[in-house]
Amino acid sequence: MSTLQLAVIPGDGIGPEVTAEALKVLEVAAPSDVKVEPTRYDLGAERYLATGEVLPDSVLAEVRGHDAILLGAVGGKPNDPNLPPGILERGLLLRLRFELDHYVNLRPSRIFPGVVSPLSEAVVGGREIDFVVVREGTEGPYTGNGGALRVGTPAEVATEVSVNTAFGVERVVRDAFARAQRRPRKKLTLVHKTNVLVHAGAVWWRLVQQVASEFPEVTVDYMHIDAAMIFMSTDPARFDVIVTDNLFGDIITDLAAAITGGIGLAASGNVNPDRTAPSMFEPVHGSAPDIAGQGKADPTAAILSASLLLDHLGHAEAAAAVEAAVIADLAERTPGTTRSTAEVGDAVAARLA
Amino acid sequence: MSTLQLAVIPGDGIGPEVTAEALKVLEVAAPSDVKVEPTRYDLGAERYLATGEVLPDSVLAEVRGHDAILLGAVGGKPNDPNLPPGILERGLLLRLRFELDHYVNLRPSRIFPGVVSPLSEAVVGGREIDFVVVREGTEGPYTGNGGALRVGTPAEVATEVSVNTAFGVERVVRDAFARAQRRPRKKLTLVHKTNVLVHAGAVWWRLVQQVASEFPEVTVDYMHIDAAMIFMSTDPARFDVIVTDNLFGDIITDLAAAITGGIGLAASGNVNPDRTAPSMFEPVHGSAPDIAGQGKADPTAAILSASLLLDHLGHAEAAAAVEAAVIADLAERTPGTTRSTAEVGDAVAARLA
Ligand SMILES: CC(C)[C@H](C(=O)O)[C@@H](O)C(=O)O
Numbered sequence: 114m115s116t117l118q119l120a121v122i123p124g125d126g127i128g129p130e131v132t133a134e135a136l137k138v139l140e141v142a143a144p145s146d147v148k149v150e151p152t153r154y155d156l157g158a159e160r161y162l163a164t165g166e167v168l169p170d171s172v173l174a175e176v177r178g179h180d181a182i183l184l185g186a187v188g189g190k191p192n193d194p195n196l197p198p199g200i201l202e203r204g205l206l207l208r209l210r211f212e213l214d215h216y217v218n219l220r221p222s223r224i225f226p227g228v229v230s231p232l233s234e235a236v237v238g239g240r241e242i243d244f245v246v247v248r249e250g251t252e253g254p255y256t257g258n259g260g261a262l263r264v265g266t267p268a269e270v271a272t273e274v275s276v277n278t279a280f281g282v283e284r285v286v287r288d289a290f291a292r293a294q295r296r297p298r299k300k301l302t303l304v305h306k307t308n309v310l311v312h313a314g315a316v317w318w319r320l321v322q323q324v325a326s327e328f329p330e331v332t333v334d335y336m337h338i339d340a341a342m343i344f345m346s347t348d349p350a351r352f353d354v355i356v357t358d359n360l361f362g363d364i365i366t367d368l369a370a371a372i373t374g375g376i377g378l379a380a381s382g383n384v385n386p387d388r389t390a391p392s393m394f395e396p397v398h399g400s401a402p403d404i405a406g407q408g409k410a411d412p413t414a415a416i417l418s419a420s421l422l423l424d425h426l427g428h429a430e431a432a433a434a435v436e437a438a439v440i441a442d443l444a445e446r447t448p449g450t451t452r453s454t455a456e457v458g459d460a461v462a463a464r465l466a
Numbered sequence: 467m468s469t470l471q472l473a474v475i476p477g478d479g480i481g482p483e484v485t486a487e488a489l490k491v492l493e494v495a496a497p498s499d500v501k502v503e504p505t506r507y508d509l510g511a512e513r514y515l516a517t518g519e520v521l522p523d524s525v526l527a528e529v530r531g532h533d534a535i536l537l538g539a540v541g542g543k544p545n546d547p548n549l550p551p552g553i554l555e556r557g558l559l560l561r562l563r564f565e566l567d568h569y570v571n572l573r574p575s576r577i578f579p580g581v582v583s584p585l586s587e588a589v590v591g592g593r594e595i596d597f598v599v600v601r602e603g604t605e606g607p608y609t610g611n612g613g614a615l616r617v618g619t620p621a622e623v624a625t626e627v628s629v630n631t632a633f634g635v636e637r638v639v640r641d642a643f644a645r646a647q648r649r650p651r652k653k654l655t656l657v658h659k660t661n662v663l664v665h666a667g668a669v670w671w672r673l674v675q676q677v678a679s680e681f682p683e684v685t686v687d688y689m690h691i692d693a694a695m696i697f698m699s700t701d702p703a704r705f706d707v708i709v710t711d712n713l714f715g716d717i718i719t720d721l722a723a724a725i726t727g728g729i730g731l732a733a734s735g736n737v738n739p740d741r742t743a744p745s746m747f748e749p750v751h752g753s754a755p756d757i758a759g760q761g762k763a764d765p766t767a768a769i770l771s772a773s774l775l776l777d778h779l780g781h782a783e784a785a786a787a788v789e790a791a792v793i794a795d796l797a798e799r800t801p802g803t804t805r806s807t808a809e810v811g812d813a814v815a816a817r818l819a
């Protein structure tokens with residue numbers, strides 16, 4: 114019997130509700146010789162508002178000792194004057210991604226059978242839409258570099274600095290190529306804006322060319338982020354593996370989620386491929402305070418994130434079983450009816466039991 | 467009789483083809499007491515490859531003396547080793563936008579009758595999709611700030627600096643509010659990423675709040691750029707006026723173009739509202755070298771850009787007539803048939819004659 118030491122950060126809003134279902138499924142799905150041992154960490158808006166604490170160093174140190182992290186969602190009520198934008202995002206979510214070196218932010222997108230896309234039949238009908246975005250997770254415009262002068266005055270100037278290193282770009286590009294190599298279509302698309310962001314663009318472009326020589330079977334493609342918007346909404350079937358920077362990845366994955374049936378289904382992994390720290394798995398959606406506490410949230414994205422977690426820890430069969438259970442559950446949803454958060458979790462867990 | 471001194475920059479690829487049609491329509495549509503006097507400026511990839519010149523200062527000075535600029539598209543063959551990314555974009559297109567202080571990059575989006583959207587009927591059917599993106603045009607990540615160290619080595623670090631000033635943000639925000647005020651729904655949505663880009667986000671947020679007090683009738687909304695992807699693809703009818711930064715605007719307007727029937731229809735104005743220099747009008751699409759010279763390009767976006775040009779110069783009636791002619795032309799297109807670039811231009815011009 115081995116144990117899976119799991120740090121659980123339910124977070125805010127619908128976070129705790131969806132995390133409970135993901136955990137329920139994870140416990141049923143884990144291989145019989147693996148005991149899931151969850152430890153809950155109470156972090157997020159509520160704790161911050163009550164104590165001023167976002168992510169105490171001691172908590173980070175404890176979290177670091179786990180095999181993996183399951184996170185729900187983080188974020189308070191919109192425009193709460195006591196919760197300036199960025200406090201939780203920068204101080205908790207992004208701090209975890211940066212401190213634990215989650216340089217591969219993995220976001221698979223598929224249109225599962227039975228799921229309705231906002232794209233027309235002419236665009237998605239009869240086509241297989243199945244791609245994955247490998248979003249860089251530790252650099253780009255997300256570093257927090259930048260600042261402001263003369264804040265609040267008519268002479269204010271505020272900067273945001275996107276930082277891109279060959280070290281950081283090369284490792285995520287290599288990971289993306291390796292994933293493309295393992296997929297049937299073996300295609301990699303770099304998405305950037307090399308014609309405007311010429312410095313950052315040059316380092317991305319150069320390293321994609323360089324690493325490509327190690328993966329002769331992988332076809333390489335390039336697309337500006339604006340053109341990617343067009344293709345994502347008119348021909349998403351063309352994508353296989355997309356590799357892109359932190360901010361472009363943030364943007365494109367929400368569009369990818371939307372066109373493949375909504376943010377309620379989009380899973381993600383914040384992966385440290387070198388395993389120097391635990392990886393973290395979370396739905397792409399936010400804390401949705403407007404529907405929190407009502408059992409309305411769809412836990413599917415959180416459950417699929419648990420599947421990515423199992424896969425990352427080497428439990429490929431268990432991961433595939435969770436995915437298969439979700440696919441079966443989605444295919445049998447009755448249009449027009451809704452189930453509670455717990456009902457969905459129960460239904461998926463029942464298929465695995 | 468007055469004259470409209472027009473600088474015409476046909477550019478590369480399909481640029482000259484679509485510009486010729488826009489000019490044809492402009493000449494027919496201009497009020498009878500206005501004589502359009504076009505002067506062509508040969509700028510773009512071809513000139514650069516032949517002479518190394520992008521935008522000579524003397525040409526810029528001449529262009530500056532005109533009432534307005536009509537631009538086709540700029541950009542050479544993809545991956546031309548003699549044309550590094552950014553040379554033309556930064557040196558020509560963006561230089562014009564910056565030097566001529568085009569701080570309002572205006573991009574209207576409508577689903578015209580008869581036009582097919584890639585979004586499903588469930589999303590767009592029976593709804594009025596009619597919004598305008600006011601994209602900031604002279605700041606943000608487009609300033610060219612940034613650089614690179616140890617280029618081409620494993621120790622390379624490249625930065626891109628987004629510069630945001632209260633001066634620059636306030637003026638574009640005020641313009642967007644004024645446009646919202648003139649529209650029936652009077653709604654303004656700020657799109658940004660204030661939870662990550664906290665410095666730039668703060669100045670945008672503050673100035674939207676501040677300018678809002680001058681426009682009490684305008685409803686103000688905020689959306690993160692990633693959430694905007696979701697709403698743009700699942701509920702575009704909710705948008706009226708969107709105000710956003712240069713890069714987010716670049717991204718969101720290509721998605722807006724795609725969902726409203728494609729980049730072949732998307733017009734734009736690079737507007738200097740203070741009229742200290744000529745404004746420039748151009749289709750959102752690029753130079754599309756793959757279909758250049760074949761008469762395949764749809765000139766509708768260029769023609770609609772000419773309508774924006776007329777409107778900007780105070781010829782509101784002529785502008786409306788061009789738009790009406792385009793709408794009539796679109797409504798009568800026979801699905802499955804294609805017309806040449808010139809046929810579309812001729813058809814629109816004939817309706818105006
Ligand atoms: C909440 C926010 C900081 C985060 C991001 O921008 O990465 C989210 O949008 C995501 O995509 O995980």
Ligand SMILES: CC(C)[C@H](C(=O)O)[C@@H](O)C(=O)O
Nearest residue numbers: 308309339555556559716750
């Ligand atoms: C060609 C490029 C520099 C330009 C931009 O990024 O602004 C284009 O994409 C646009 O939207 O007008």
